Amino acid sequence: MTTFSLRRAPLVAALLLGLAATSAQAGQTCDVGFSNNAGGATAAGVDAFACGTDARASGLRSTALGTRANASEEDTVAVGQDSIASGFHSAALGGQAVSSGRGATAVGWQARATGEFSTATGNSAVASGANSTANGRASQATGANSSAVGQDAQATGLNSTAMGQASRATGEDATAIGQAANASGFHSSALGAQATASGRGATATGWQARATGELSTATGNTAVASGANSTATGRAATASGANSSATGQGSIASNVNTTATGQGAVASGEDATATGQGAQAAGFHSSATGALANASGRGATATGWQAAATGELSTATGNTAVASGANSTATGRAAAATSINTTATGQGAVASDEDALANGQGAQATGFHSSALGTQATASGRGATATGWQAQATGALSTSTGNSAVASGDNSTANGRAAVASGANSVAIGASSNASASNSVAIGNNSTNTRANTVSVGSAGNERALTNVAAGTQRTDAVNFGQLTDGLGELRGYVLGRFSEQDERIDQIGAMGAAMSTMLASASGIQQDNRLAAGVGYFGSETAFAVGYQRNINDRATFTLGGSFTNDEASAGLGFGYGW
Template identity: 30%
Template sequence: MLMRPVPGSAAPATNPPGEGPGVAIGVDSSANHAQNAAIGYKATAKGVGALAVGANNAANAGNATALGVNNVANTGNSVAIGVGNNAAGNDSVAFGRLNTAKGASSVAIGRENAANGSTTYAFGLKNAVWGNFSQAWGSTNTISGTTSYAFGYNNKIGSNNAYTVGESNVNTGLRATVVGNSSKAGGQDAFVGGYNSAVGSTSKNAVVIGQGARVGTTGFKKVTVDPVIGAVTAEYNGEVDATDSVAVGYSANVMALNGLALGRTASVTLAGKNGVALGSGASAQAEDGVALGTASVANRAAGIAGWDFAAGAASTANNGTWKATKGALSIGNGAGTTRQITSVAAGTQDTDAVNVAQLKGISNGYVHVNGTNTA
């Protein structure tokens, strides 16, 4: 049916043709191949099979797609959709607003994300991923290592095969994992969990769990992100090698090799290599020392001779029966904190503990002047 114009109505809008053998519609639009389509103000479709729809969009390579406003799809099979996105890598995708996908097969989705490495993924707000095969999910995360993953807000990763979950964490340890808030991992294969916890860069295979817990460092100094290449580097205060150590609990800390601190403010000091501190405030301060229980302190080193009651002096024997070969086990601190050891069976060997029943057996006997023993 023929439609007649309504008296006084505006004339139907017309789109001026663009340039090229393809489909080009809009002012200054251009489609330079028969298989291309450019629709919109200054839309450009240059590669074979390219599609540009919207004002100032440019699809500049084969099978490239630019949809929206001010998007650029510069390489083969790239896709830029939204506002101001730039898909610069082959097979890359930039979707949303002001995202950049530079690496081959990279994906940037959201707002102001940058997927700069090959096969990288940046999802959310203002994430920057430089390392190949790495992924950032959330906001303001930065990754320079390869095959690394950040989930959350403002996390920074500068190492390979690293994982970080939470907020404002820093991970520069190879294969290290950080889960928490404001925590740091510098050591290889470290695990850090909690708030404001840290493993120093020289401490490998360390585990830290708990607020303010530390292994191999007195605290974090600073993190630096190179604005050009995205490299993430970290510095720590008071670093020592505390490889293979574990600190679990509020402000628990280990500053020696192979140490274990378990409990609130439990500690293994610099002199406490292989030391163990179990309990709130327990402290192993001598090599191989064991501090067991709240406020216990193990500070007696190996090599201290035991008292020989028969001689009335320290033993001169140089064996493990009379002279300790390892640091002491302490269940107190010798200055107000003492404990009984209960439920101890009678000892049988020279190096076994003696219980009270055995001592009573000795005290119940006496020696006559003629040398006969009676009970």
């Protein structure tokens, strides 16, 4: 049978009620034990109290209660088997509890409060840092001014706080709150189950959130901020680049100065920005804005749902717009600029060859250095230009201007609604004009020209007159009606003058003929060997004089000499006759 022996029952009763002994003359003891085996408690300190087998209260106003309880310093309290209160004004309450720090308090089995003014509460709790607090089984507060609350919580850094089962606050001024939360960085904070803040000044908030970069912030379950000055916000968001920011579930900012905003957004190029669900900015200094937008080119910008800017310094604006060429620009839904220095503006516009320009809904500029301006305009020739609704410039260096105008010949020009220039180097100007031959020109509405190297200002049955034509000055210039009239007048005068001159000569010749005939007739009747004759002739308005000489050499031979004269004309003759 178990029995208890009390030497001073009134004093023990007062202790159990929380009253301190008031006698100032000598220590008090009590024996509590099994029958025939009373322990020897020792109260050596002034106003000390010891109760329990081998209990010792050696400090001034100390209290030791329990088997081998030891209160050795002034105003200490040790309560519990093997408890030790050795710090000034300390208290150890619990089996094997230890309070060795000045003003320390240890409560719980094997609780230890060794730091000055520390508090350890809970089985195996340890508070070793000055002004530290450990609350919870096996909790540890080893840093000065630290607090550990929760089973196995540890606050080892200066001014650190760990709250939650297995939480860890190891960095200076660190705070870890949540089951297995870990704050190891200087001035770091981990808030949430299994959250980790290891970077200097880092903050992790959420289940398994991780902030490992300096001054990084991770907010959201499994969010990760590993880059310096990075921010990850949202479930599974990741900001791994320095100065990066990822906002949204599954968003990723993986390079320096990157920003990813939106569910699944990814900014992987340096200084890149991705905004929108699934947006991706992979190029250096690139920007993707809109759901599923993609900017992979260096300095590229993609704006709109599924917009894609993949070329260097390219810009795609509009849903499903594509700018894949370097320095290309695509603006409008489904617009496409696919080659270097191309520009496509308008829904469905396409600029596919180098330096091409397409402006207008459905415009197509597919030729090198070509331009298509207008709804459904097409410029497919090299250096071609098409301007107007459904205008077409398919020939090399061709130009079509006007709705439905067509320039299909190389170097051809069609200007006007439905104008057609199909011949090489041809020109058609005017609505429905048509120049189909090489080097042909058709000018005016409905004018046609099917002959090479000619100009037409009308068509068969629809001829036109040219008006206000300047006088030609060069040999190859055209003449106007005035010039033609003047020219004909001059020609008439010249012809009439020439006819007058011819008339005069004819008259003179007729007069000389008459004079010669008269002269010959006058000499024919003379029988002498020497004959001299003269004659005068008239014809029209002219008069002529003739003179002649004949010599009979013998009866078989003669010699004749003669001439005829007018004012402007003269004739002469020489003859010889012989007979046998």
